[in-house]
Amino acid sequence: MYPNDFRYTKEHEWIKVEGDEGVIGITDFAQHQLGDIIYVELPAVGKELAVRQSIGVVESVKSVSDVYTPVPGVVTAVNEALGQAADLLNKDPHGQGWIVRIKIKDKKDLDGLLSVGDYEKFLEGLEH
Amino acid sequence: MKKTRFNELHKRLGGKMIEFCGWEMPVEYSGIIPEHLAVRTKAGLFDVSHMGEVLVTGKDALAFVQWLTPNDAGKLVPGQVQYTALMTPESTFVDDMLVYCMGPEEYFLVVNAANDDKDFAWIAGHTQGFDVKVEHQSDATSQVAIQGPLAEAILRPLTDIDLASMKSFHWARGKVAGKPCLVSRTGYTGEDGFEIYTTDPEPQVIWTGLIEAGKPQGLLPIGLGARDTLRLEAKLMLYGNDISDKTTVLEADLKWIVKLQKGDFLGRPVIEKQLAEGLTRKLAGFEMAEPGIARPHYPVYYHGQRVGDVASGTFAPYLKKALGLVYLPIDGTAVGTEFEIEIRGKRTKARVIPTPFYKRAKK
Structure with a gap:
């Protein structure tokens, strides 16, 4: 379910590292919690993201939730497809439902994130 | 937290439970969007037992209801229901509500869960000069609503009430799933449908009977989330959002529930002033x-x-x-x-x- 090569946060974001860049989205657990997602507000390309800064807002019918960057960086691309199809976050949260791509400021910051095993263990803890 | 008599059934159906006005209620089961669409295209079942009920009886019951509300309860005959409001002297809202005419000296008022105790205190606090008895019946009353284009077809086999001849905003007594009920052709969704009241201490069979009967036809249980989106599409008021003790009945665009020809009532002078001066x-x-x-x-x-x-x-x-x-x-x-x-x-x-x-x- 959760890709092995992603890193995760306890706030249910993921980052997939590709060279100096990282692709960021929300986890399958998060999209289940939010329900049917109907609107995603994306940041501007070039925006600098400090520690745990918001990369956007995800809205379901009843809820409005910020999504935060797992690590600092600069936005290099946003998933424009979400403008017409916000439900990609529900349908394919770890793939086509990606939200932004960033240039990672310091790859050492990735060390503080959860491995897939840690994240799955964390989720088990939430269910009890 | 208070629980309705259907609480366990919601959990068994996978309802996501939240606190609402002191009640533990389902906010959604399968999701707000599928639930909303089920009510618009097929049918949905709601537990609305958290709503409040007040029974007004006595020689002056009609005069009392007329004094507290802007709509003309005098037009009602037994078997009819009316949408109206509890008005402050400023013509703002204590609440909005349904009035059921049960008989010439008996009116059943259905109010919002959020205002139940406040409303009862308001009603009971205005009885001076009226020969009436006011009873708070919220705890004894359970209520479910079945709403949607298939509501009548699903409810029909479970009741001895002649639903086909029941007009909108009318009610009748009879049995639903073997339990004595009051059923009215009313709702809070913009669809055709029924609201079913019972004081039976074990009303669960009404819920399970309707779920089972409706399932093959696409009926879904509906939580508070879709209840809110359905009512908003139909522009039905939500107390606390759209109307409150800070908004007048005319400002709320509810002139159609104001009947000045009926005589004096709380808030009337402010309504007349706003009509004369404009909003x-x-x-x-x-x-x-x-x-x-x-x-x-x-x-x-x-x-x-x-x-x-x-x-x-x-x-x-x-x-x-x-x-x-x-x-x-x-x-x-x-x-x-x-x-x-x-x-x-x-x-x-x-x-x-x-x-x-x-x-x-x-x-």
């Missing part, structure tokens, strides 16, 4: 003219001036657009008028549109 603001329906979803309390600007907050706002699952209700200065309430709503710091264009946003096709 300064009124509740209007809007849709977003730019991407974004307006939510309650978001700041509203008209001609650059802050004029208030969004009353109700959501994404409407059937109409598939972001819409809502807002109090605007009277010159800004014409259909087509543009104004702005601040969404996370950004002023976003919205436009006044006709209401109700959704109106079901007549059979």
